[in-house]
Amino acid sequence: MGKKIKSVLFDNFHFKLLALMIAFLMWFVVMNMEDSIVSKTITDIPVEMINGETILENGNLYNVTDGDKVDIVVRGPRSIVEDLESYDFEATADLSHLSVTNSTTIKVVTNSNVTASKAKKITITPINQYVTLSIEEEAEKSVPVRVITTGEVAEGYAPGAGVSTPNMITVKGPESVLSTIVEARAVVDISGADKEVVKVANVGCIDGYGSAVEKDNITLSAGTVSVSIPVYKTKEVPVNVSTAGAVRDGYGVKEVNFEPSTITIAGDAKLLEDVESIDISDVVITDATESLEKNVEIAGYLPADVIVADDTVDIAVSVTIEQMSESEITINKSDIKIFGQNKDYSYTIISPDSLKVKISGFSEDIDGKSASDLDAKVNVSEIGPGERDVEVSFNESDVYTIKDSYSVKVEVKKTE
Numbered sequence: 453m454g455k456k457i458k459s460v461l462f463d464n465f466h467f468k469l470l471a472l473m474i475a476f477l478m479w480f481v482v483m484n485m486e487d488s489i490v491s492k493t494i495t496d497i498p499v500e501m502i503n504g505e506t507i508l509e510n511g512n513l514y515n516v517t518d519g520d521k522v523d524i525v526v527r528g529p530r531s532i533v534e535d536l537e538s539y540d541f542e543a544t545a546d547l548s549h550l551s552v553t554n555s556t557t558i559k560v561v562t563n564s565n566v567t568a569s570k571a572k573k574i575t576i577t578p579i580n581q582y583v584t585l586s587i588e589e590e591a592e593k594s595v596p597v598r599v600i601t602t603g604e605v606a607e608g609y610a611p612g613a614g615v616s617t618p619n620m621i622t623v624k625g626p627e628s629v630l631s632t633i634v635e636a637r638a639v640v641d642i643s644g645a646d647k648e649v650v651k652v653a654n655v656g657c658i659d660g661y662g663s664a665v666e667k668d669n670i671t672l673s674a675g676t677v678s679v680s681i682p683v684y685k686t687k688e689v690p691v692n693v694s695t696a697g698a699v700r701d702g703y704g705v706k707e708v709n710f711e712p713s714t715i716t717i718a719g720d721a722k723l724l725e726d727v728e729s730i731d732i733s734d735v736v737i738t739d740a741t742e743s744l745e746k747n748v749e750i751a752g753y754l755p756a757d758v759i760v761a762d763d764t765v766d767i768a769v770s771v772t773i774e775q776m777s778e779s780e781i782t783i784n785k786s787d788i789k790i791f792g793q794n795k796d797y798s799y800t801i802i803s804p805d806s807l808k809v810k811i812s813g814f815s816e817d818i819d820g821k822s823a824s825d826l827d828a829k830v831n832v833s834e835i836g837p838g839e840r841d842v843e844v845s846f847n848e849s850d851v852y853t854i855k856d857s858y859s860v861k862v863e864v865k866k867t868e
Contacts (some may be wrong), residue, residue, distance in 0.1 A: 519583035528574030603643030610761035625670030697738030792833030813852030
């Protein structure tokens, strides 16, 4: 039995050893392919400034002009490197070791998220290696506090302008930082409000691009402010627009268009009761010969203490002005109606036999007009017997005007 086992183990031993070596080599190659050495770039790792008090002790302030964040290249086994992100590292810059150019190197190491055994297998190479400072004396600046609201008030209501107390704050810090600050903001949530909102809000500084200025080396005279935001009832009202003045002779206003035709206003409920419409009546067209467009700021037409509740700022007004045309219409005396007659008299138009009546309007409005459209008539209620000159009146129209005045001679006789 022993000889048989020995024969199985050692027969063709060199082939079996070769097969084992090939299997090990294949395993080694596969493992190295799966966990090969790779590189990965990781960006925006915040750099912590340490020992900054050495600058502050001399009465100066510092501002980081370059290197507040660092990018690195990590190299190591794929199984480790692929899982690493910026939050797995900590970066520091020692401000007690500044060069003559006020620069110092950035040191990057793994943090507690990465085990010591994994940390030993990787290398870290910062791409930007330096922090650069500007060292300045402390300056101060006063900036206004602007109230910003978030959320929507209750339906049927609108917020007014928020008021902050104090409405100005003083910011201290390096001049290079203060020069970028244009205002302070207090953000207040007004969701669901149907009455005045009064809150204490945190204050933050904002630069000219609307971004927060988040610097450790600035201080504010007030970290919070008291904010009050009125909340008003709303009402939708129509907008009316009319023109002022007269266009040049021979021209006319064809149409006046404007948008929006309604706006939503807000204010005290009693004030809103008296506002039925917003009337804009001073769109000047004096001596105009061409169409005009203009934006009219709506705030100037609102009563005191009433505001626009929606996003409307301007009313866009378009006035179409075109040259007028003239047309001549023949009216026979038989076309002229007589009214206001006394039953004791007879009335007869004796002259002229016809009138050449000129009308003025836009061509599309007056083309094809006839005597019947003008509805010519004379009123004889105030005249007695004899031949009398009586002025002819015509049907009034919005699309044309009668040029000049016209009269006929009427003979009045007592009825036998």
